[in-house]
Amino acid sequence: MAGGLMNTKPPGGSALADVVRDAGLYALVAFGLCVPLISYRTDPGPAGLDLTPRWPLVAGLCAAIFVVRLLQRLVLMRRDARRASAPAQTDETLGLAPDAAIKLSTLALWAFIGLALTLPFVAALASGGLGEARYWIDLGILILTYVMLGWGLNIVVGLAGLLDLGYVAFYAVGAYSYALLATTFGLSFWICLPLAGLFAALWGMLLGFPVLRLRGDYLAIVTLAFGEIIRLVLINWVDVTGGGAGISSIPRATFFGIPFTAGEEGFAARFGLTFDSMHRVVFLYYVILALALITNLVTLRLRRLPIGRAWEALREDEIACRSLGINTTTTKLTAFALGAAFGGVAGSFFAVRQGFISPESFNFLESAIILAIVVLGGMGSQVGVAIAAIAMVGGPEMLRNLGFLKAVFGEGFDPNEYRLLLFGLAMVAMMVWRPRGLISVRVPSVALGKRRAISGAHVSEGHG
Amino acid sequence: MGPVPDMDGVVLAVEHLTMRFGGLTAVGDLSFDVRRGDITALIGPNGAGKTTVFNCITGFYKPTEGRLTLAHADGSRHLLERLPNHAVNRTARVARTFQNIRLFQGMTVLENLLVAQHAPLMRASGLSVLGLLGAGSYRRAEAAAIERAKEWLGRIDLMGRADDPAGDLPYGAQRRLEIARAMCTDPVLLCLDEPAAGLNPRESGELNALLRHIRDAHDTSVLLIEHDMSVVMEISDHVVVLDYGVKIADGTPGEVRADPRVIAAYLGVEDEEVAEVDAEVGLAVTHLEPQA
Numbered sequence: 001m002a003g004g005l006m007n008t009k010p011p012g013g014s015a016l017a018d019v020v021r022d023a024g025l026y027a028l029v030a031f032g033l034c035v036p037l038i039s040y041r042t043d044p045g046p047a048g049l050d051l052t053p054r055w056p057l058v059a060g061l062c063a064a065i066f067v068v069r070l071l072q073r074l075v076l077m078r079r080d081a082r083r084a085s086a087p088a089q090t091d092e093t094l095g096l097a098p099d100a101a102i103k104l105s106t107l108a109l110w111a112f113i114g115l116a117l118t119l120p121f122v123a124a125l126a127s128g129g130l131g132e133a134r135y136w137i138d139l140g141i142l143i144l145t146y147v148m149l150g151w152g153l154n155i156v157v158g159l160a161g162l163l164d165l166g167y168v169a170f171y172a173v174g175a176y177s178y179a180l181l182a183t184t185f186g187l188s189f190w191i192c193l194p195l196a197g198l199f200a201a202l203w204g205m206l207l208g209f210p211v212l213r214l215r216g217d218y219l220a221i222v223t224l225a226f227g228e229i230i231r232l233v234l235i236n237w238v239d240v241t242g243g244g245a246g247i248s249s250i251p252r253a254t255f256f257g258i259p260f261t262a263g264e265e266g267f268a269a270r271f272g273l274t275f276d277s278m279h280r281v282v283f284l285y286y287v288i289l290a291l292a293l294i295t296n297l298v299t300l301r302l303r304r305l306p307i308g309r310a311w312e313a314l315r316e317d318e319i320a321c322r323s324l325g326i327n328t329t330t331t332k333l334t335a336f337a338l339g340a341a342f343g344g345v346a347g348s349f350f351a352v353r354q355g356f357i358s359p360e361s362f363n364f365l366e367s368a369i370i371l372a373i374v375v376l377g378g379m380g381s382q383v384g385v386a387i388a389a390i391a392m393v394g395g396p397e398m399l400r401n402l403g404f405l406k407a408v409f410g411e412g413f414d415p416n417e418y419r420l421l422l423f424g425l426a427m428v429a430m431m432v433w434r435p436r437g438l439i440s441v442r443v444p445s446v447a448l449g450k451r452r453a454i455s456g457a458h459v460s461e462g463h464g
Numbered sequence: 465m466g467p468v469p470d471m472d473g474v475v476l477a478v479e480h481l482t483m484r485f486g487g488l489t490a491v492g493d494l495s496f497d498v499r500r501g502d503i504t505a506l507i508g509p510n511g512a513g514k515t516t517v518f519n520c521i522t523g524f525y526k527p528t529e530g531r532l533t534l535a536h537a538d539g540s541r542h543l544l545e546r547l548p549n550h551a552v553n554r555t556a557r558v559a560r561t562f563q564n565i566r567l568f569q570g571m572t573v574l575e576n577l578l579v580a581q582h583a584p585l586m587r588a589s590g591l592s593v594l595g596l597l598g599a600g601s602y603r604r605a606e607a608a609a610i611e612r613a614k615e616w617l618g619r620i621d622l623m624g625r626a627d628d629p630a631g632d633l634p635y636g637a638q639r640r641l642e643i644a645r646a647m648c649t650d651p652v653l654l655c656l657d658e659p660a661a662g663l664n665p666r667e668s669g670e671l672n673a674l675l676r677h678i679r680d681a682h683d684t685s686v687l688l689i690e691h692d693m694s695v696v697m698e699i700s701d702h703v704v705v706l707d708y709g710v711k712i713a714d715g716t717p718g719e720v721r722a723d724p725r726v727i728a729a730y731l732g733v734e735d736e737e738v739a740e741v742d743a744e745v746g747l748a749v750t751h752l753e754p755q756a
């Protein structure tokens with residue numbers, strides 16, 4: 001990057017000129033990209049393609065990029081100057097000492113749990129009825145599903161340092177396990193849930209066994225391929241999976257055997273409530289909340305056990321691990337299998353909530369989103385992952401509700417279509433501001449005195 | 465393979481060890497013994513193949529030829545070249561340190577010492593199941609492991625820094641911690657790759673005391689690679705000299721020092737020059753990483 005060369009110059013008049021020149025360069029590159037992509041809009045017209053010039057848009061984009069880069073350089077320059085004058089050990093950009101970061105993140109975790117526990121009630125009160133709160137509860141379910149997936153993948157990527165680009169495969173295995181077991185054998189959700197986790201773990205081990213001797217990029221590529229293979233099998237093995245059409249009319253979840261129906265035997269009648277279709281949704285909400293919290297609890301506990309410490313040691317230095325008698329293959333395999341199991345459980349929850357699944361739901365984009373949540377959150381940090389999941393999944397939804405965006409971009413504006421763009425922007429912003437994720441400090445698993453956080457600068461991110 | 469050698473008083477017997485990398489013979493037909501309770505030094509000029517010998521002993525390389533027999537005090541034997549990498553430590557109980565320190569930098573000093581006690585702790589945690597349930601037996605095992613770590617922290621003078629990340633420690637302390645971490649695996653043979661490299665004279669003296677303590681107070685024999693002749697001559701009971709992968713001398717420090725071939729290959733210069741050379745080779749050389 002051109003800017004990298006200039007960072008060394010002392011701040012002053014010439015530095016400012018450098019910054020402006022640098023921003024100008026960025027705008028120029030942006031212009032170069034815009035000319036073929038944006039400058040003309042093509043519409044099918046009566047006589048072939050109609051070209052509509054959009055030069056104002058191009059100019060606007062280039063100007064925006066110029067300004068953003070200018071601001072970024074200026075702010076970075078100020079940050080560097082501030083750091084140079086105060087060389088204390090602080091946590092990257094928040095300017096927090098690692099210990100303050102621990103306090104803040106524990107607080108954030110409890111705030112998250114508190115909010116999650118009360119969300120259906122708060123939403124019902126705020127919007128004046130359970131039915132009206134449906135949107136919020138559905139959104140909560142969606143976010144919690146990703147929180148659980150993020151926490152599951154965090155075991156593999158954040159703790160053990162194994163880059164897994166095919167996590168969605170285990171999500172799919174869990175979803176199809178439930179769908180097939182429930183539709184063919186009529187097994188109930190509560191029996192299928194652990195079975196789905198077990199199957200996914202089994203697949204995790206099957207994949208892990210040959211693959212885990214690979215490292216870094218190679219591991220990432222093979223897991224990526226594995227995710228695609230699972231999806232292609234789901235599409236092409238029509239007899240079992242129903243192919244691209246998927247599996248529909250998957251049995252709904254029951255309240256431990258009591259169905260959520262309006263009849264005599266239904267949940268509402270049994271508990272003396274008036275029937276409301278929202279009972280099922282609220283119930284599902286608490287199911288996924290419980291599952292996510294179990295994932296979190298198990299992870300937090302395992303971190304303090306020898307296996308968790310071995311995972312982190314593996315991320316730090318695999319060769320040293322082997323010299324200390326740690327069987328790295330089985331250690332990696334347990335991380336992989338456990339992560340897969342949580343993914344599988346989340347998958348079977350997905351199936352029971354949707355009532356319909358198809359291979360489309362399990363494409364690479366899902367893997368990328370889950371991985372992005374883990375990376376943005378700060379690898380290994382539970383709270384960071386929760387916050388990132390809210391931002392990544394809830395963010396586009398929030399945008400949908402912002403009326404002025406529609407005013408700017410027109411009535412048909414759907415932020416979901418810009419999701420990838422937003423991810424890209426979020427990633428770039430994170431690389432610039434917090435390259436180690438939102439919460440980059442590591443909390444030791446054990447301490448003689450007070451637990452003191454370890455600055456992210458020491459912590460390795462693993463090499464595969 | 466020939467008959468099992470008579471291992472009376474020998475903890476490690478290296479026989480006809482050969483390691484070739486393509487056309488390069490890094491170690492050629494090397495045989496020597498490490499006697500129980502001794503500090504044995506492996507010395508030789510740069511690139512002589514010392515680290516390669518260590519990598520063969522500790523299972524990081526599979527030797528091209530040769531046999532490495534490790535004997536425990538109870539008489540059991542282990543053929544190291546046939547064991548998987550991690551089993552060399554876990555079952556044969558050989559521990560090592562690395563020429564370029566390999567601590568878990570992002571973990572605390574205490575955590576480093578606990579990771580080294582992985583195998584017994586894993587057993588106590590019932591493969592994590594008992595541990596997850598918070599069983600008392602696991603908690604007692606963990607407390608014992610922490611006690612043991614504290615003992616070593618006291619010994620290497622790092623008690624006050626137990627909760628600091630290992631990457632924050634000064635160089636000399638990192639070297640000591642790596643030795644303590646290896647000792648926490650309860651080895652019968654401890655292999656140290658240039659433990660005194662980069663240490664100042666005071667730290668070097670402390671290291672000698674630590675190594676003597678390990679030899680005398682523990683059931684652990686020591687095999688060390690060292691460039692610093694003052695360390696070698698002062699603490700080792702037995703010295704093996706390598707040059708171009710071949711053994712050129714083997715005996716007590718006094719004998720080796722007087723050996724004309726050693727003088728030619730390694731010590732054939734004035735004392736100050738030795739010190740200079742030592743400083744160069746001990747610090748400035750980069751090394752190939754052992755590969756799995």
Ligand SMILES: Nc1ncnc2c1ncn2[C@@H]1O[C@H](COP(=O)(O)OP(=O)(O)OP(=O)(O)O)[C@@H](O)[C@H]1O
Nearest residue numbers: 485490509510511512513514515516517749752755
């Ligand atoms: N993995 C490898 N692949 C190829 N050649 C290797 C490998 N490991 C070591 N060698 C070669 O073997 C020879 C011996 O290397 P080794 O590292 O064992 O020397 P050393 O005695 O430890 O040297 P130093 O005193 O510098 O640490 C060198 O020529 C080295 O280049």
Ligand SMILES: [Mg+2]
Nearest residue numbers: 514515563751
């Ligand atoms: Mg060496």
